Each structure stands twice: as C-alpha cells, then as structure tokens.
Amino acid sequence: MQADATVIEARWVIPVRPRAAVLENHAVVVEGGRIAALLPVAQARSRYPTHARVSLGQHALLPGLVNAHAHSAMSLLRGAGDELPRERWLRERIWPLERAIVSAQFVYDGARLAAAQMLRAGITCCNDSYFYPAETAQGLRSVGLRAVVGILTIDFASRYATDADDYLRQGLAARDALRGDPLVGFTLAPHAPYTVDDATLARVAMLAEELDLPVHINVHETAAEIATALHSHGSRPLARLERLGLVGERLMAVHMTQLLDHEIALLASRGASVVHCPRSNLKLASGIAPTAALLRAGVCVALGTDGAASNDRLDILAEAGCAALLAKGLTGDAAALPAWQALECATINGARALGLEARIGSLEEGKEADLAAVDLGSVENQPCHDPLSQLVYSAGRENVSHVWVAGVPLLVDRAMSGAGGAARLDEILQAAAPWQSQVRQRLRQHPQQPASASPATNNQQ
Numbered sequence: 001m002q003a004d005a006t007v008i009e010a011r012w013v014i015p016v017r018p019r020a021a022v023l024e025n026h027a028v029v030v031e032g033g034r035i036a037a038l039l040p041v042a043q044a045r046s047r048y049p050t051h052a053r054v055s056l057g058q059h060a061l062l063p064g065l066v067n068a069h070a071h072s073a074m075s076l077l078r079g080a081g082d083e084l085p086r087e088r089w090l091r092e093r094i095w096p097l098e099r100a101i102v103s104a105q106f107v108y109d110g111a112r113l114a115a116a117q118m119l120r121a122g123i124t125c126c127n128d129s130y131f132y133p134a135e136t137a138q139g140l141r142s143v144g145l146r147a148v149v150g151i152l153t154i155d156f157a158s159r160y161a162t163d164a165d166d167y168l169r170q171g172l173a174a175r176d177a178l179r180g181d182p183l184v185g186f187t188l189a190p191h192a193p194y195t196v197d198d199a200t201l202a203r204v205a206m207l208a209e210e211l212d213l214p215v216h217i218n219v220h221e222t223a224a225e226i227a228t229a230l231h232s233h234g235s236r237p238l239a240r241l242e243r244l245g246l247v248g249e250r251l252m253a254v255h256m257t258q259l260l261d262h263e264i265a266l267l268a269s270r271g272a273s274v275v276h277c278p279r280s281n282l283k284l285a286s287g288i289a290p291t292a293a294l295l296r297a298g299v300c301v302a303l304g305t306d307g308a309a310s311n312d313r314l315d316i317l318a319e320a321g322c323a324a325l326l327a328k329g330l331t332g333d334a335a336a337l338p339a340w341q342a343l344e345c346a347t348i349n350g351a352r353a354l355g356l357e358a359r360i361g362s363l364e365e366g367k368e369a370d371l372a373a374v375d376l377g378s379v380e381n382q383p384c385h386d387p388l389s390q391l392v393y394s395a396g397r398e399n400v401s402h403v404w405v406a407g408v409p410l411l412v413d414r415a416m417s418g419a420g421g422a423a424r425l426d427e428i429l430q431a432a433a434p435w436q437s438q439v440r441q442r443l444r445q446h447p448q449q450p451a452s453a454s455p456a457t458n459n460q461q
C-alpha cells in the first residue's frame with residue numbers, strides 16, 4: 001500500500017469547480033496530501049486497488065470551509081456582551097475585558113478552543129486577526145487547521161503592544177518565526193480605519209506590496225462608522241483607504257454593510273474582496289452587506305464568522321445559509337445568492353481572497369486535500385433531492401463527520417483523530433475553564449447597564 005494514499009468515496013462529491021457541479025457516487029483520490037484524481041467510485045476501486053479506502057455512504061464531500069474573518073481567541077469571550085449595539089459592545093464590554101485579561105496564554109488557549117469548534121464545523125482554514133498572532137497560529141495549528149493570521153496593528157496600546165510600530169514589529173517577527181510551516185500564512189491586519197491613522201495605513205500599503213500579503217481590515221461595519229469618518233476625516237472610510245493606496249486585489253474588506261453603488265463599482269474594478277459576516281452583523285445590529293449586488297458586480301465575496309463574542313457559532317455552513325436567506329430578503333428576489341453560490345462564498349472565494357486559490361478552495365487535481373464530509377443521511381436531512389440545497393438550507397455543523405487538511409485526517413466520525421485525539425480535546429477544555437472564571441469575575445465587577453440606560457445606538461454615536 002502506498003503511504004499516504006487514500007480513496008475517499010461519497011454519495012456526492014461537490015468540487016465547487018466546475019461551478020455548481022454535483023458528482024454522484026464519486027471518489028476523491030488523495031496522494032501525498034494532494035488531490036490526485038476525482039472519478040467514479042467503480043473506476044477508483046479498479047485503478048487504485050491498494051490505496052486505503054474511506055467509504056462515506058450518504059455523505060457530501062466538499063472542499064474544507066474557509067473562515068475568512070475570525071478572532072479565534074475570543075471563543076473565551078463568548079456570551080460576554082450580548083444584546084448590545086456594536087459601539088457599546090466594543091467600548092463597554094470587549095475592550096475593557098481585553099485590557100484586563102488578554103495575554104499570550106489566553107490567546108493560545110482561546111485559539112485552540114476555537115480551532116476544535118471550527119474543525120467540528122468543517123472549517124479547514126481560518127483567517128484570524130487578533131493580539132498575539134504567533135500564539136493564535138500555534139493554537140490553530142495544534143489542532144491541525146490551516147492558519148492565516150494577521151499582523152495586527154492598532155493605534156492604541158494593549159497588553160500585547162505599545163504602539164502601531166510595535167504591533168507591526170511583533171507581527172513581522174511572528175511571520176519570520178513561523179516561516180517554516182507551509183500551513184501558516186499571514187496578512188497585514190490594520191484593525192479598522194477608525195483605529196489606525198493615515199501614516200500607519202500608508203505603511204501597511206507599502207508592506208503589503210513589498211511582502212505580497214493580503215490586507216485584512218474591518219471597513220464600513222456600521223452607519224456610525226461612516227458618520228464619524230465623515231466628521232473626522234471628511235470622507236467615507238473606503239475613500240480614505242483608496243486615497244492611501246489600499247483598494248486593490250490584496251484588500252479583504254470585512255463587513256461592508258454600508259455601500260454606495262460607486263463603491264461597489266470601485267471594489268469590482270480593483271479586484272478587492274469583501275468578507276461578509278452576516279450573523280455577527282445581525283447580532284450587533286450593524287447592518288447587512290449587499291452581497292447580491294456585490295456578486296453581480298463581480299466582487300469576490302467570502303464568508304467569516306467574526307469572533308465568538310459577536311457570533312456565538314463558529315460555523316461557516318450557518319453563515320452560508322444565513323447569507324443566502326438574507327440576500328433574498330434584502331433584494332426581494334428568491335433567486336438571489338443561490339445555494340451553489342453560497343457554497344462558493346464559503347470555500348473558493350475565501351481561498352481567493354487569501355491568495356490561496358491555487359492551493360485550496362475547490363476539489364481539483366493537484367490542489368491540497370482540504371476536505372469536509374457532511375452526512376446527509378440523517379433523519380433531519382431526508383429526503384435529499386439536491387445536496388447543494390441540503391448543505392446550505394438544511395444541514396448543520398452537527399452533520400460534519402470527517403475533515404482532512406492537506407490529506408491528514410483530523411476529524412473521523414466527529415472525533416478528533418490521531419493519537420490522543422480525545423485527550424487533546426479534554427486538555428483544550430481544561431485549559432479554557434479557568435478563563436471562564438476570570439471573565440465571569442470581571443463581568444460581576446462591572447455589571448452591564450441595561451441597553452435602555454443609554455440612548456447610544458449604532459446610529460447615534
């Protein structure tokens with residue numbers, strides 16, 4: 001038997017490329033961590049008789065899901081600031097908590113917990129932006145996920161860094177230290193136009209060019225952000241980024257709930273990507289990105305969960321379903337963002353936004369074997385006339401059964417695989433527990449004011 005050679009058979013293989021294709025009773029052949037072939041099961045059995053075989057029955061096998069915007073360590077802050085509009089959530093809850101307890105250990109423990117949660121949701125690649133990027137990468141990699149982490153920069157000091165230069169210096173040092181791991185990538189991640197000044201944004205634009213890195217930034221998240229920017233800079237944030245040379249193919253503009261027609265045209269003409277985080281935007285009442293218009297204009301729209309403090313499920317399948325429904329509701333067009341396109345947003349578009357399209361995001365020969373299998377044979381998913389529709393509108397993360405990253409099985413029948421997989425999960429949960437006490441203690445010391453106590457909303461900053 002050839003080492004690291006497996007035939008994975010499934011009732012349906014959804015390769016994402018070609019577009020909207022569904023291959024019935026097909027197999028994906030994995031050799032040396034890459035996809036060697038896609039072919040009918042019978043042919044695979046006769047052509048690769050000595051390969052190991054995984055038979056998945058009534059499953060759909062698809063590319064691993066790409067989470068294009070996450071703050072993994074915030075899994076430890078899940079539920080710590082519910083029912084607050086975004087500005088109050090950030091300024092009264094999240095930033096004070098982060099100032100009080102975020103450390104390298106917090107980030108490592110939180111990233112590992114998030115990684116286990118994402119793995120069990122079929123996510124194989126996570127694009128993160130947070131303090132302590134090296135610890136984030138290590139946490140995600142400890143579970144086997146493909147990690148892209150942000151070289152974060154913000155103008156204010158934190159427990160992690162003293163000023164914008166220090167953030168960049170530490171992030172670049174993390175990139176140097178992790179250079180040897182082919183499953184770790186980096187972005188430049190200025191937090192947002194309202195927390196980073198012109199000089200730093202210009203420097204980020206220069207570094208992005210020099211190092212050939214994507215630029216991962218929150219932009220146009222709320223109407224209040226636009227109003228404040230008009231007041232303080234005299235222009236909308238996207239126009240400011242454009243003036244500073246940041247609107248191009250490398251830009252991953254996260255949220256984008258507020259967009260004018262000419263801004264959509266600008267993003268399309270420059271080849272920029274938008275990362276849509278529908279559940280986070282809904283929970284914080286931030287707004288809704290016009291995904292149907294963006295996609296129609298040719299903009300690459302990827303999906304992100306955001307952090308667990310603003311979207312408790314780290315679940316890209318749920319984002320895909322939510323995105324598809326929201327697009328229909330927003331446009332009044334039931335054909336807007338169909339299931340096949342929502343799955344593209346969850347896979348190949350995330351890969352493209354990250355500059356990883358040649359390596360992952362679809363099941364094509366030669367690509368790295370990042371795969372997720374979803375069991376559509378459960379009672380809740382019967383009958384199954386169309387697996388694409390079923391994946392987006394019916395299935396949930398609880399139906400994700402198997403996951404591979406670069407051909408390595410990480411989840412087998414919903415259990416973390418490999419030597420000591422179960423023990424590793426126990427250890428992750430044990431490491432997370434003390435942080436829960438710390439967060440609870442902190443919240444007790446600073447109880448939340450009822451939302452009605454303040455007139456501030458997203459529209460009245």
Ligand SMILES: [Zn+2]
Pocket residue numbers: 069070071218306307
């Ligand atoms: Zn975010």
